[in-house]
Amino acid sequence: MEPIIAIVLALIGYALGSAKIIHEGNAALVERLGRRHRTLTPGLNFIVPLVDQVVMEDTTREQYIDIKPQNVITRDNIYLEVDAILFWRIRDIERSFYAIEDLQGALNQLATTTLREVIAQNTVEETNVTRDEMNRTILSELNSTTADWGVEIIRLDIQRITPPESVRKTMEEERAAEFKKRALISEAEGERQAAIKKAEGTMTSMQIIAEALRTSPESKEILRYLVAQDYINASYRLGESSNAKVVFVDPGKTGELMKEVIAESVNTEGNGTSGEHG
Structure with a gap:
């Protein structure tokens, strides 16, 4: 047994x-x-x-490497502090073991070197504007190397790009000046549009009044009343002004002034109509 x-x-x-x-x-x-x-x-x-x-x-699951802050010199000779996170995954475990001695260390060094090279090709302004494009460029360059290691680089996220204090202050001042410039342009454009609308409204009103005078002679009395009303309102506003001056107008000539205004409006409309018929 x-x-x-x-x-x-x-x-x-x-x-x-x-x-x-x-x-x-x-x-x-x-x-x-x-x-x-x-x-x-x-x-x-x-x-x-x-x-x-x-x-x-x-593991064949997704992993990440935290790339510590790196000092990088841009194309316009400005020192930046850049840090990022690298996400990767083993695709071929045999290559990841036999093709490289220290896989994670190699990935860290490769990502750091590539990050510096890509940022060095851009100015400070470009590094902030084209961050997504830089990420794609770095990802493409990394995968061209790590494919031989049996590793796929999934993405690289640049977390922070920190310029020196003097550069940050200058960039903030430039942004503030740009915002102010846009505000002034918008304000000027608004005033221009308002002036155009007002001119169009005035032109339309004059055309309506002239047409009414031409087709209906009795409307002259209405126009005379409106002109007199505007004259009275203007006089009130002038009197309320702190720096107003007193202007004396001969009451006997007020009617003549009204007639001249009406006659001028009618003649202007008449000349325009004659030109159209001609």
């Missing part, structure tokens, strides 16, 4: 030693007698004890 028990225990030990459970989202790399053999997928796997060895188990 003892030999049987020993055999059973040996088989149990062999089974326990050969069974490898890989969790979901991970992958493992097996070497046989020191050479690359196969990759273990999530679930229950079996290897040959003493012959096979699991040399690496890593």
Whole structure:
């Protein structure tokens, strides 16, 4: 019985030693007698004890590397402090193990170097305006290298671009001046539109009055009344003004003034009508 028990225990030990459970989202790399053999997928796997060895188990899920603030010189010779986050994922676990010694360290150094090179090709203003474009450029350059490492760079997010205090102050002053310029342009445009509307309204009113005088002679009395009413209102406003001057007008000539205004309006309309018929 003892030999049987020993055999059973040996088989149990062999089974326990050969069974490898890989969790979901991970992958493992097996070497046989020191050479690359196969990759273990999530679930229950079996290897040959003493012959096979699991040399690496890593996640295939998305990971990130926090790139610490870096001092970068822009194209216009301004020092900037830039920090970013790199998101990446292992696509080929064999390459990630055999093609590079320190994968995360290499990714950190590569991302830092590429970030500096791309920002150095831009001015301070361009780094703020074209941040999304810089991210895409950096991502493309990184993936062209990391593909040989079995790694995919998912995205690189530039978190902060911090210029020196003097540069920040200058940029704020430039933005304030730009906002003020836009406000003045908008105000001038509004005044121009208002003046145009007012002129169009005045022209329309004169055309209506002239047409009424031409087609209905009795409307002259109405016009005379309106002109007199405007004259009285203007006199009131002039009297209420703090720097108003008293102007004396001969009451006997007021009617003549009204007639001249009416006659001039009628003649103007008449001349315009004659020109149209001609």
